[in-house]
Amino acid sequence: MRTLLLAVPLLAAALSAQTQLTIYNQNFAAVKETRALDLTKGENEIRVTDITAHLEPESVILRDLRLPDSIRILEQNYESDPLSEGLLLRKSEGKVLEFEVTEPNGPPRIVKARILRSGYVPHTAAFQQYGAQYQYAQQAYANPEGGGQPIIEVDGKIKFGLPGKPIFDSLEPKAFLKPTLLWRLSSGDAGRHQVEFSYLTGGMRWEANYNAVAAEKGDSFDIVGWVTLENMSGKDFENASVKLMAGDVARAPGFNPPQAVFSSNGANLIDMSGGPAVTEKTFEEYHLYTLERPTTVLDREVKQVEFVRATGVPAERIYVYDGLKVDPRYRGWGYENIRGTAEYGTESNPKVWAMLEFKNSEKSHLGMPLPKGKVKVYRHDTDGRNEFVGEDAVDHTPKDETVRLYTGNAFDIVGERRQTNYKLDNNGHSADESFEIKVRNHKTGPVQVSVVEHLYRWLQWDITDKSLDYAKKDARTVEFRPTIEPGGEAVIHYTVHYTW
Secondary structure, three states: OOOOEEEOOOOOOOOOEEEEEEEEOOOEEEEEEEEEEEEOOEEEEEEEOOOOOOEOHHHOEEEEOOOOOOEEEEEEEEEOOOOOHHHHHHHOOOOEEEEEEOOOOOOOEEEEEEEEEOOOOOOHHHHHHHHHHHHHHHHHHHOOOOOOOOEEEEOOEEEEOOOOEEEOOOOOOOOOOOOEEEEEEEEOOOEEEEEEEEEEEEOEEEEEEEEEEEOOOOOOEEEEEEEEEEEOOOOOEEEEEEEEEEOOOOOOOOOOOOOOOOOOOOOEEEOOOOOEEEEEEEEOOEEEEEEOOOEEEOOOEEEEEEEEEEEEEOOEEEEEEEOEEOOHHHOOOOHHHHOOOOOOOOEEOOEEEEEEEEEOOHHHOOOOOEOOEEEEEEEEOOOOOEEEEEEEEEOOEOOOOEEEEEEEEEEEEEEEEEEEEEEEEOOOOEEEEEEEEEEEEOOOOOEEEEEEEEOOOOOOEEEEEEOOOEEEEEOOEEEEOOEEOOOOEEEEEEEEEEEO
């Protein structure tokens, strides 16, 4: 196992580490490592080099597992700008360096030049924290002309750009080759200390992805769920215990990480071999999923683990016609303007949505908290091959809740909506509006369509005339449910009376 803590000379640091990762689906992770430190009594200096490139230094916690109060961090320095050619040029400003110049038809030659301006922009990691003004100031500081090129002096003449590959002197023992934490620790006694070192880091994420495969006929389907882990933190995690936190965990305003199933009693998620691949439990207001085996998560790696498999999940095909299409010029209007504008809401959307609805219950062979993610829907063709028929995203879904997937627009069902009357009575503080809605079925079988209407002109309303019964879904929405025969058409008329 690689060395994680390196001490300055005269101090031996512990080398082994046991790592646990808790990855959140909000692009950050909590890293927890158990390490052994050989410390002297009093003050010690420790250099921690094997950390992520997106560590949040204020989140660092270090505690002795045996005697929590026996060590303290007196001072911590975080160096997030490791050595690079640009940084070494910046440190060499005003000095004469040698450059190796490659010749097309001959051996390389050495040229000496003085670095007047390196062109290196320091503290780029702070751009996101401090904003554009800070970024401009840093770039101007590095190169007032804004050219971004090094400026050198060769034989008494000024030149932009480097003449070749720079050759630097040997590094100092304390040079930072990668992001580094420097600790000044106070230890109450000498000897080996077992410590827990933990911190938050950006550059890591996880998500759930589902594949639902329906049979050639009918709408029941089989579902397979994958956990996808992505590590863009700048650090490898070898043989780590991995947990995945599902839920909306609060972070303080201003947090912006760098870019880079189940039952509440802890049921097992079954993999293809029948053994538990992932276990789940309720934790605080969230759900915590644990990979049962340690796994290696390399930097710049995307890893997938199957975490749920269910067969014969019953579903219902639903068609929804929401014919309202609001002209963009009306967006943001208030009730006072909407109720007095006859043209508002008269544009028609002809598309009928095709949706698949199922219940996340044990009766449906699920009944487990489903973390949010994308669901890809396939259907068997007559040749037995799977054809992709749609994709939708689902939010965190508790047990026994209903999931509705939008898979696309129905090709053979068409809607039409038009305003047939509008009357405004300003003196009487009222308005009357009538609509005609047509839905045509060109399929070979009957369909039921959910026709949704939004009563948007005011909160006080009453439907005074209708050709079909409706259900009130909320304070501003009603739903008609006509059944339409093959080749047939449903025609719905209604009038709504608003008062204010």
